Amino acid sequence: MVTFEELGLSDQILKVLSELGFEKPTEIQERAIPELMSGDVDMIGLAQTGTGKTAAFGLPLLDRIDPKEKFTQGLILAPTRELGKQIAEQLAIFSKYLERVNVLAVYGGAPIHLQIKDLRRTQHVIIATPGRLIDLIKRKAVHLDQLKFLILDEADEMLNMGFKDELDKILSYTPEDKQTWLFSATMAAPIKKIVRKYMDNPVEVKVNSKNEVNVDIEHQFTTVRQRDKAEALTRFLDIHSGTRGVVFCRTKRDTQNLAEVLVRKNYKADALHGDLSQFQRDRVMKRFKANDINVLIATDVAARGIDVSDLSHVFHYDLPDDNAYYTHRSGRTGRAGKKGISISFLNVSETYRIKRLERELGIRFNKVSIPSTADIAESRLEGWCIDTLQQKTNGRVDEELLEKISLIFGNLSKEELIAKVVVSELEKLDLGGNRDLNDNSPPRRGADRRHGGGRRDYRGGGGGRRFSRGGGRDSRGGGRDSRGGGRDSRDSRDGGRRSSSYNRNRY
Ligand code: ADP
Ligand code: MG
Numbered sequence: 001m002v003t004f005e006e007l008g009l010s011d012q013i014l015k016v017l018s019e020l021g022f023e024k025p026t027e028i029q030e031r032a033i034p035e036l037m038s039g040d041v042d043m044i045g046l047a048q049t050g051t052g053k054t055a056a057f058g059l060p061l062l063d064r065i066d067p068k069e070k071f072t073q074g075l076i077l078a079p080t081r082e083l084g085k086q087i088a089e090q091l092a093i094f095s096k097y098l099e100r101v102n103v104l105a106v107y108g109g110a111p112i113h114l115q116i117k118d119l120r121r122t123q124h125v126i127i128a129t130p131g132r133l134i135d136l137i138k139r140k141a142v143h144l145d146q147l148k149f150l151i152l153d154e155a156d157e158m159l160n161m162g163f164k165d166e167l168d169k170i171l172s173y174t175p176e177d178k179q180t181w182l183f184s185a186t187m188a189a190p191i192k193k194i195v196r197k198y199m200d201n202p203v204e205v206k207v208n209s210k211n212e213v214n215v216d217i218e219h220q221f222t223t224v225r226q227r228d229k230a231e232a233l234t235r236f237l238d239i240h241s242g243t244r245g246v247v248f249c250r251t252k253r254d255t256q257n258l259a260e261v262l263v264r265k266n267y268k269a270d271a272l273h274g275d276l277s278q279f280q281r282d283r284v285m286k287r288f289k290a291n292d293i294n295v296l297i298a299t300d301v302a303a304r305g306i307d308v309s310d311l312s313h314v315f316h317y318d319l320p321d322d323n324a325y326y327t328h329r330s331g332r333t334g335r336a337g338k339k340g341i342s343i344s345f346l347n348v349s350e351t352y353r354i355k356r357l358e359r360e361l362g363i364r365f366n367k368v369s370i371p372s373t374a375d376i377a378e379s380r381l382e383g384w385c386i387d388t389l390q391q392k393t394n395g396r397v398d399e400e401l402l403e404k405i406s407l408i409f410g411n412l413s414k415e416e417l418i419a420k421v422v423v424s425e426l427e428k429l430d431l432g433g434n435r436d437l438n439d440n441s442p443p444r445r446g447a448d449r450r451h452g453g454g455r456r457d458y459r460g461g462g463g464g465r466r467f468s469r470g471g472g473r474d475s476r477g478g479g480r481d482s483r484g485g486g487r488d489s490r491d492s493r494d495g496g497r498r499s500s501s502y503n504r505n506r507y
Contacts, residue, residue: 002030008037010063012097017059020093026052029059031205036060036181042202044195045183049304049328051207053183054090057151062091064149065124067100072142074125074149077133077170079157080301081107082274082281084127087153091125101125106142108132109275116141130158130166137173144173155184155191157301160322164190171198186324216334219365221344221354228437229317229345230261232370235437236315236343237267237295239371239379245313247297248320248329255297258317262295269295273302300325309335316344319353323360343368348439369438373431384425 004017004025025033028047035041037060047053061074078084088105095101104123106115108131115132119141126133126142136142150171152158158167180199184191195202224232237243249255252273259271270284270293281302287293288308296308300320311333320326333340344365346353354365371379409417 007033009033009059010098013059013063013094016094016096019096022055026056027207028053028205029056031207032056033060035203035205037063040179042179042199043181044187044199044202044204044206045181046185046187046205047183047207048185048331053153054087055094057153057181057183058087058091058094061125061149061151062095062098062101065098065101067098067124069124070122071146072123072126072144073147074151075133075144075147075174076125076127076151076153077130077158077167078127078153079129079161079163080274081109081129082276082302083154083304084129085278088127091127103127106132106136112136112139130163130170134166134169137170144170145175147174147178150174150178150180152180152182152184152194154304155182155194156186156188156322156324157184157304159188159190159194167194185328186322188322188324216339217330217363218334218339218341219330219344219363220341220368221346221351221365222368222370223348223351223439224345224370224437225439226347228439230258231435232345232437233258233315233317234262234265234267235371235373235376236313238376238431240312241380241383243312244291244294245296245311245315246303246308246329246332247295247315247317248303249297249299250318250320252299254317255299255302259297262297267295268293269297272296272298274299276302300329303329303332308332310338311335311340313340314342316342319344319346319350323357326357327361348441370436372436373434376431377426377429380429381422381425 001024004014004022007025007030009017024030028045028051032043032045033056035043036057045053045056047056057076061076065073076084076087078087084105084107088103091103095103102121102123103125104115104118105127106119107129112132112135115136116139119126119136128136128142133142137144152167180202182191182195182199182202222232233247237245247258249258252271252275255271255273259269262269270287272281272284276284284293284296285308288296297317314330314333316326316329320329330340330342333342344354358364412420
């Protein structure tokens with residue numbers, strides 16, 4: 001086993017790593033750090049999210065800064081302000097025992113005059129988003145003419161976000177003889193271009209991108225009209241109790257809108273996107289970890305670098321443009337030997353992409369139908385029955401009262417009583433319309449028909465079975481409350497329910 005001590009890092013860095021509880025380097029750290037400590041190299045580091053890339057470049061960078069030299073020696077470019085802030089926070093911790101290495105993050109959306117003020121004193125390392133940095137260079141607040149280390153973090157994301165021109169511009173302000181370290185999760189064509197243009201015989205360190213197929217993830221897709229997606233999502237959430245999932249959307253706006261819809265329907269959901277303050281972001285993550293919310297709605301960028309485990313589901317509310325993201329997203333479930341489900345919501349005209357994903361990623365998809373309200377009712381009522389059977393009664397209800405009630409129900413048969421109770425339970429579920437959300441219209445030209453028929457898992461449609469949703473006086477309000485409560489109790493009881501055996505005749 002390789003230790004941090006063997007990588008050539010200083011004692012000050014080693015001390016903080018042991019305080020942080022970093023016991024051993026991750027693979028990218030183990031392979032990148034000795035190279036980056038050793039001398040003049042350009043590097044391409046390829047590794048997926050969560051593999052410790054920040055420390056892989058951050059530790060050698062900090063160790064190689066000379067605090068006595070009063071100019072900017074290191075520049076880290078990050079695609080978003082969120083990522084920039086995260087890097088800055090990590091570097092601040094890593095540099096705890098290093099003498100006077102000043103690190104500053106600058107990004108758009110914050111007052112520029114404050115950043116200019118901070119830049120008046122030497123910042124040995126600057127972390128920046130591309131647009132704001134150019135602004136600051138033009139205002140002569142940042143000088144890169146003596147730069148020694150340029151780091152492009154999440155380079156693929158930076159190019160996806162259209163920062164190509166900004167990168168060219170920034171690079172034109174930097175000296176020829178600097179070292180360039182590029183980190184990315186993928187090696188897409190535009191990155192190869194950057195590498196060819198700006199890097200000098202780079203060392204490539206590539207970790208684990210052999211597309212290892214995770215057998216614990218079941219890949220599913222369903223076809224649904226755009227306008228029905230939110231309701232489709234709630235049906236999937238309803239049918240599985242104990243769901244803990246991340247829903248991926250394309251834009252910040254989409255995440256917010258969807259979170260609002262879900263919260264209005266009493267789901268425990270919240271949005272995570274790049275515009276949240278660190279405080280807001282931490283709060284969302286804390287609530288998610290504490291199971292205070294069980295549905296996190298996120299953009300790809302915001303979800304990078306967050307540490308969530310124990311997900312039962314990943315929902316692709318929209319498919320990502322880049323297939324590599326599909327892997328990142330779905331890789332958040334099916335961890336530590338547990339099974340996970342990754343469900344993609346597609347418009348009929350997008351089904352051709354499934355074939356492409358299957359081919360490129362070496363995985364198989366199953367088509368599933370959106371559960372009907374009848375399916376949900378059945379699944380939820382089963383749970384309710386079992387909860388009822390397990391309910392303890394001894395000493396928990398006044399004998400006299402019980403006798404009185406028994407008298408009132410006295411003439412009713414058991415079947416009649418059950419029917420009545422079931423009907424009122426169904427009303428409480430408040431399942432909404434029983435519309436079939438499955439979009440089975442024929443795919444447009446070019447779309448893939450292969451998966452047309454293969455329904456699995458869920459009975460399709462709601463045909464025939466309908467439960468009345470009688471409009472009893474307070475069935476709405478009451479229903480809603482009890483529905484939320486039902487969700488909670490089901491969440492927490494689910495495990496027990498499945499494993500405990502019970503004997504109907506006992507009751
Ligand atoms: P990436 O940039 O590759 O997505 P990060 O650098 O953000 O990943 O690291 C992900 C998480 O792993 C962070 O919380 C970080 O503190 C932690 N981490 C990094 N390296 C180690 C290590 N060697 N041991 C334990 N935890 C680590
Ligand atoms: Mg990172």
